[in-house]
Amino acid sequence: MFSKIVKSTTFLLFAATTLSAANFNAGAEKDRLEMIKYFEAKFEDPAKNLNRFFPYSDEEELATKYDKGLKHMDFNIGSYAYSKDAKFQYEQLKEMPPYDYAIDKGEELYTKKFANGNSLQTCFPDLTNAGTYPYFDEKSKKMVSLTSTINDCLRANGEKEWDTKKGPLAEFQAYWVNESKEAGKIFDIKINSQAEKDAYERGKEYYYTQRGYLKLSCATCHVQGAGQRVRNEILSPLVGQVTHFPVLRLKWTDIGTVERRLSGCVVDQGQVPPKDESQTMIELLYFLAYMSNGMPVDGPDVRK
Ligand code: HEC
Structure with a gap:
């Protein structure tokens, strides 16, 4: 009898811990899967999706310059996944990797x-x-x-x-x-505790907060805006955005960290970037890295 009780409480305890461990990342996992679905739908056929996703774009450009039928793993190379011209230049650079x-x-x-x-x-x-x-x-x-x-x-x-x-x-x-x-590793970010869940939520909030007089958030450009052209660049998607750092940017001419790149984007929003080793920066990176979970570690790499 006694051993039966012990057994069943151990079982219950075990069930409770595994359940709650699964719970801590449930929200993040939902975010990740929804985001993959969103990008796969968006880049299934950009010209056909003009009204839904690219209301201000040129149909001819979408039909001739964009790749179609993209799947989750294609986003590992950022905007080169959908921009045919940029991808061609990228592949040429990769023949003699400058990094x-x-x-x-x-x-x-x-x-x-x-x-x-x-x-x-x-x-x-x-x-x-x-x-x-x-x-x-x-x-x-x-x-x-x-x-x-x-x-x-x-x-x-x-x-x-x-x-x-x-x-x-x-x-x-x-x-x-x-x-x-x-070693063939993939992104494998864990959210196993309340502290980690809170850190993820704060990173996500940073990502979606509108800033500056233009009221831009990271998501304005890299979720809703992904695929659209800004000057001579095409905006990359949130999914797969940090899998390839550090990066040699042709504009920098040397190799730089992900913090260097993010700080540039925050400055473009008219804001002062968080310090590179601050919890705010690391929590933002945590959110970004979680959104790339399951994708191959693919750095260093080269970007325009
Ligand atoms: C006004 C639009 C805009 C906003 C807002 C913006 N970015 Fe960017 N971002 C760009 C452009 C343009 C590039 C270069 C093209 C590309 O790869 O997306 C870029 C590049 C990046 C890259 C490198 C992508 C790669 O493939 O190497 C990352 C990572 C990134 N941004 C993250 C962020 C984060 C995080 C925020 C919010 C703090 C943010 N961006 C806000 C425009 C923006």
């Missing part, structure tokens, strides 16, 4: 000794996990990004922290992410 130098430099940095004899390798023995960042660190009760964790390692070893936008930090990320890519 290879950064992977090599990152590999050297990985084992280079700090003054105390440790190295980045001491902090990060496994580099196949880039797709699990950002995550919530139970010990410090803080969200950690691929960028903040590198500077945390430097600081903990008495080294000077690095610029969070370019230079050695971006180069080391290029090596790290490439190791994850070569």
Whole structure:
């Protein structure tokens, strides 16, 4: 009798924890699936979808310059997925990847000794996990990004922290992410606790908040606006938007972090970007990374 009670309470406890663990990401999972559905519908046939999704576009342009029938995984290359001309240029650039130098430099940095004899390798023995960042660190009760964790390692070893936008930090990320890519890893962001759920919700809120005198949110451009032309660029979709960082932008001429790119977009909204290692920035990245869950880690990459 007693053992029966113990058994059934253990079962109940087990059921309760698995249920609640599943619950924490239920909302996020719904967001992710709906977003994939939205983009697949939008890019199923842009010209045919003119009235529904591209009311101000030119039908001729949509019919001749846009690819059709796109599926979830196609969005891993951002706007190159649907823009035929841009995709052609992108594929040519990829034949001699201009970011290879950064992977090599990152590999050297990985084992280079700090003054105390440790190295980045001491902090990060496994580099196949880039797709699990950002995550919530139970010990410090803080969200950690691929960028903040590198500077945390430097600081903990008495080294000077690095610029969070370019230079050695971006180069080391290029090596790290490439190791994850070569190991065939996908984005695998977890939301297993109330703290993580709250962080996701705050990141999502940041994404959908309208800012500046034009009242633009990230979503104005990268959800509703995805596929539309802004000057000479076509707007990329939220899904798959952070799978390929760090990125060598032709405009920058060197490799840069995802924070560098996001800060540019926030400045374009007429706002002051959050600090790169702030919880606000990391929570925004957490939301973005969750929306790319299930997609391959695909950095570094090249963009216009
Ligand atoms: C006024 C429109 C606009 C707004 C608002 C905007 N962006 Fe962008 N964003 C762009 C343009 C244009 C590009 C370059 C073309 C592209 O890849 O989308 C870009 C590029 C990006 C990229 C790089 C995509 C890639 O494939 O490498 C990311 C990530 C991004 N934006 C995120 C954001 C986030 C997060 C916000 C909100 C904080 C935001 N953007 C707000 C216009 C905008």
